[in-house]
Amino acid sequence: MADQGTTGENREEPVIATPEESNATLWSRRDFFCLAGWCGIGAGLGIGGVAFGRFMFPRVLFEPEAVFKAGQPEEYPVGTVSERWKQEEGVWIVHEPEGFYALLAVCTHLGCTPNWLNTENKFKCPCHGSGFRRDGINFEGPAPRPLERVKIDVAEDGQLVIDKSVQFRYERGDWTKPGAFLKLKV
Numbered sequence: 001m002a003d004q005g006t007t008g009e010n011r012e013e014p015v016i017a018t019p020e021e022s023n024a025t026l027w028s029r030r031d032f033f034c035l036a037g038w039c040g041i042g043a044g045l046g047i048g049g050v051a052f053g054r055f056m057f058p059r060v061l062f063e064p065e066a067v068f069k070a071g072q073p074e075e076y077p078v079g080t081v082s083e084r085w086k087q088e089e090g091v092w093i094v095h096e097p098e099g100f101y102a103l104l105a106v107c108t109h110l111g112c113t114p115n116w117l118n119t120e121n122k123f124k125c126p127c128h129g130s131g132f133r134r135d136g137i138n139f140e141g142p143a144p145r146p147l148e149r150v151k152i153d154v155a156e157d158g159q160l161v162i163d164k165s166v167q168f169r170y171e172r173g174d175w176t177k178p179g180a181f182l183k184l185k186v
């Protein structure tokens with residue numbers, strides 16, 4: 001009687017999967033739908049996160065403050081045009097014996113920034129040569145009208161306060177209105 005355990009007649013042959021069968025095992029339909037589901041959840045969370053970010057940080061244009069305090073009146077010698085706030089705020093503060101006014105440093109021709117020429121006692125625009133007297137009146141070049149004044153007042157703490165949102169135009173008669181000139185003897 002032959003030993004069945006040692007003869008190869010009844011030994012089962014190993015099953016070798018075809019390439020198609022191997023792929024089917026690697027990416028079953030269940031795996032595919034599971035992965036697709038997670039991708040969908042991830043995308044949903046991403047979109048939700050972006051929407052939440054927009055809600056928390058909306059696209060707001062943060063404009064500079066129109067009102068600023070310019071220090072004590074005594075800091076401005078009588079008879080001077082101060083350029084202290086020209087760079088930061090675009091304003092000159094002029095101190096005359098009768099009081100103060102504030103001029104916007106914007107040329108009324110095409111909007112360049114004029115320079116104060118102390119020795120010539122005038123503002124001169126570098127772009128096309130317009131000239132303005134120390135009170136802001138235009139007298140040479142293509143500028144069609146005087147510089148604009150902005151509101152000047154005194155705050156409760158005694159500092160000069162400038163409000164650039166309130167502007168006064170000479171040709172409309174605004175320079176006689178309150179705020180266009182601050183009567184203050186220092």
Ligand code: FES
Pocket residue numbers: 107108109110111112125126127128129130141142143
């Ligand atoms: S912008 Fe000042 S003269 Fe033209």
